[in-house]
Amino acid sequence: MGILEVKNVNKRFGGLKALSEVNLSVAENSVHAIIGPNGAGKSTLLNVLVGKLIPDTGSVMFDGQSVLGRTPYEINQMGISRVFQTPEIFGDLTVMENMMIPCFARRDGSFELNALTGVSKQVDIREKAEQMLIDMNMIDKRHMHSASMSRGDKRRLEIGMCLAQEPRLLLLDEPTAGMARADTNNTIDLLKQIKAERDITIAIIEHDMHVVFSLAERITVLAQGTPLVEDVPAKIKGHPKVREAYLGE
Numbered sequence: 001m002g003i004l005e006v007k008n009v010n011k012r013f014g015g016l017k018a019l020s021e022v023n024l025s026v027a028e029n030s031v032h033a034i035i036g037p038n039g040a041g042k043s044t045l046l047n048v049l050v051g052k053l054i055p056d057t058g059s060v061m062f063d064g065q066s067v068l069g070r071t072p073y074e075i076n077q078m079g080i081s082r083v084f085q086t087p088e089i090f091g092d093l094t095v096m097e098n099m100m101i102p103c104f105a106r107r108d109g110s111f112e113l114n115a116l117t118g119v120s121k122q123v124d125i126r127e128k129a130e131q132m133l134i135d136m137n138m139i140d141k142r143h144m145h146s147a148s149m150s151r152g153d154k155r156r157l158e159i160g161m162c163l164a165q166e167p168r169l170l171l172l173d174e175p176t177a178g179m180a181r182a183d184t185n186n187t188i189d190l191l192k193q194i195k196a197e198r199d200i201t202i203a204i205i206e207h208d209m210h211v212v213f214s215l216a217e218r219i220t221v222l223a224q225g226t227p228l229v230e231d232v233p234a235k236i237k238g239h240p241k242v243r244e245a246y247l248g249e
């Protein structure tokens with residue numbers, strides 16, 4: 001049994017079958033990549049996992065508990081944290097202020113924006129945020145305005161903000177999309193470091209094969225809403241079904 005078990009999930013958007021009989025098992029403490037051409041249903045699947053979309057049929061179990069019927073907030077509290085395709089940090093806040101938000105939310109189990117001013121007085125939250133920034137190699141940037149950072153650093157901060165929630169499963173949707181090669185390689189190194197230092201399972205949706213083959217222990221290939229193949233990277237490379245799925249891209 002994996003920490004995440006998806007069984008026979010179907011999701012339609014009107015006449016379009018975005019997910020069709022999707023089965024997926026993600027082993028605890030592994031890095032599992034979900035790849036596939038544009039429109040394959042990758043983001044739809046991720047949205048089902050975090051409770052943003054409700055599948056028409058099927059089941060999604062996390063650590064033996066169903067996530068279906070729970071709100072995104074409840075699923076997050078269960079230990080699933082998600083990094084979005086575009087950075088979702090508060091550009092007007094400093095790096096440190098951004099990092100304090102999840103540290104505060106984690107401690108109180110609730111989060112109100114207007115509580116932020118009070119947060120700065122809470123030493124333990126400040127310390128935790130500082131520690132996370134040290135872990136992310138970002139402590140030198142703590143006073144920077146988040147909006148003025150590079151795309152790679154924004155993504156680094158955002159991944160750190162997810163980790164501050166102490167998830168057991170980290171979900172990433174194309175974390176290197178739109179990045180220059182140097183930032184992409186930094187992100188790969190960061191994810192490798194996170195994996196080495198923490199008890200965490202990582203499920204990553206990724207278009208960039210360089211990223212996938214650098215990180216993944218198992219790969220599921222999704223095409224037209226259905227898993228085509230699931231295997232170790234060496235078996236996925238050059239797999240005829242995978243080449244076929246990507247033809248015409």
Ligand code: ADP
Binds near residue numbers: 018
């Ligand atoms: P991927 O992330 O693999 O590129 P998506 O999961 O975003 O693919 O989309 C799968 C299919 O579902 C696409 O054809 C897309 O146009 C469609 N789709 C996604 N979200 C919606 C939506 N909210 N309403 C209607 N169609 C959608």
Ligand code: MG
Binds near residue numbers: 042043044
């Ligand atoms: Mg997508």
